[in-house]
Amino acid sequence: MTKKIVFMGTPEFAVNSLEALHEDPNISVELVITGKDKIRGRNKLLPTKVKEKALELGIKSYEPDNVNSKDTIELINSINPDFIVVVAYGQMIGDQLLETYKDRIINIHSSILPKYRGAAPMQWAILNKDSKTGVSTMLIEKSMDTGDVLDIAYMDLTPETSINEVHDHLSFLSRQLIVDTINNYDDLYAHRTKQDHSQATYSKKITKEMGHIKFDEKAEDIQAKIMAFSSWPSTYVVYNDEKVKIHKINIIDKYTDDEIGKIFACDDQAIYVNCLDKCIAIKEIQFPGKRRMSIEDYLRGNSIDIGVHLQ
Template identity: 45%
Template sequence: MTKKMMKVAMKLSKIVYIGNPEFAIGPLKHLQKSEDFDIKLVITQMDKKRSRGKLLPVAVKKYAINEDLPVFSTDNINSDESIEMIKSVDPDFIIIVAFGQFLSRSFLNTFKDKVLNVHASILPQYRGASPINHSLLNGDDETGVSIMLVDSGMDSGDVLKICKLKIDKNHNYNSLSEDLSELGGICLVDTLRNFDDLFSNRMIQNSEEATYTGFITKDMGKIDFNEDAVVINNKMRALYSWPKLFFEYNDQTVKLHDFDIVEKFSENEPGQIIKVNEEGIFVNCNDKCLVMKEIQFPGKKRMSVSDYLKGNQIEKVKLR
């Protein structure tokens, strides 16, 4: 019997996969690679207006189409149409990864104990919309992925399995997201393969220990030079994808893409430009001195300070 025939002969777990962003592609790939699962349907949100107003598919939809997986897009996962679409494939499991819509009690009752979520934190820490960002913002040494049953609360369902990951000092939001997406796929496959045992020994979350994370907002990227260098550096890592760090220079909003941290060598107040040379723009924060190495003025390309200084000047003003 060929490998393909053996796979057909096996009873594969039928999967409905629901997700949107790049992070959700990793677990989907791992389900595809495993011989234990049959992805019957991929559900995403509707196409979004992006570049120059064009309607473009979310990352998971684009991937699913390229992989010839059946795709259904909806702006209401709880609608009768959505539920009937899922029921038509009679799934063994429904996997939710960063979908951005709450599931109704009716949806959860219809597919009781079949709905699992891949969440990028060690629950009950960092429930909510931005767990990866907040692991970096808080300077954590460790994070992970929790595979949980979905209930009607905010990431409050029983946890089946947790897989942990050390946070490297060089991790930023993009690289940590990639690593957690990969880990999430490994953790999900292992959970589904051992579902009965993990379900019987699932962990009930202690909501009193829970922390909640909201959506990342643009104003979070503004540098407060009265903060310590480690805090500013953690913000750089956490907000690397968006909105990035920025400051106000002569009524212009300038993005900061790269900087070094050195010991203070002057008593200038935080935010005051101390000196400017090819090494960078030297600005004190609360405890150290930031050496800004790569910046971006409005409507311009990002460039090193040394290149910027070839045709421009930086005044020694106080940054806000």
């Protein structure tokens, strides 16, 4: 028997899951609920990535101001879905939907729950230098990200894994995970895992200010910050009163006793700055209004002031 789905999602991360559900012969996506069209890019009113995919697949989409409004609930009830699937939708599911579809609202969350509840689980897995991360399917309840876990798919992390790689791979893993969760729901529900709330951590929202690199940190922490924020907000230092983005570094052993944060050398391979425990070799930079470039390319028409402290 075909399972009817109402899908709630907004960003690109959710597109893989929507597409996979649509392609499965045992599943019918009856409705997509997503965010409003917004002014994006070059001042154009554009749909969300999920709505864009829904239009491509021929699935009806709906963009309510409030997912818990009477009209929205009546629309969902008219479909009488077997499951509601939520992937980074952006609105909280209210009591009426939770009660009507108890244990049938499934959320895809991009961490190994109970670790990293909240807004930025992918970034915090990188910032904390975890050896692995993952994506979980879970039941939604009133509190944020506290529901029982149905299944988890994993990926390994290295110090060189960027946020873009994590985002894309977890989105890809979500494809099979959500289809398997729907098709094997009864068994997964019977063996669901209650979260150990004592082990939970909250991944707070990322801000622009968090991208400021300070050299009184350990080298691996600086590298983790660059990998976690490479998509947004990016990482930066202040050099001669300009915010300069740092896109790529290598870590090498200290070989001078120069002060932390002071540029003590520069060649066509890197700018060399000591941090708390090692030396940071800055390989790619971006000045305001300029393109990202290697140090070799930058030095073709510019110079770096030795002895300047990066703030």
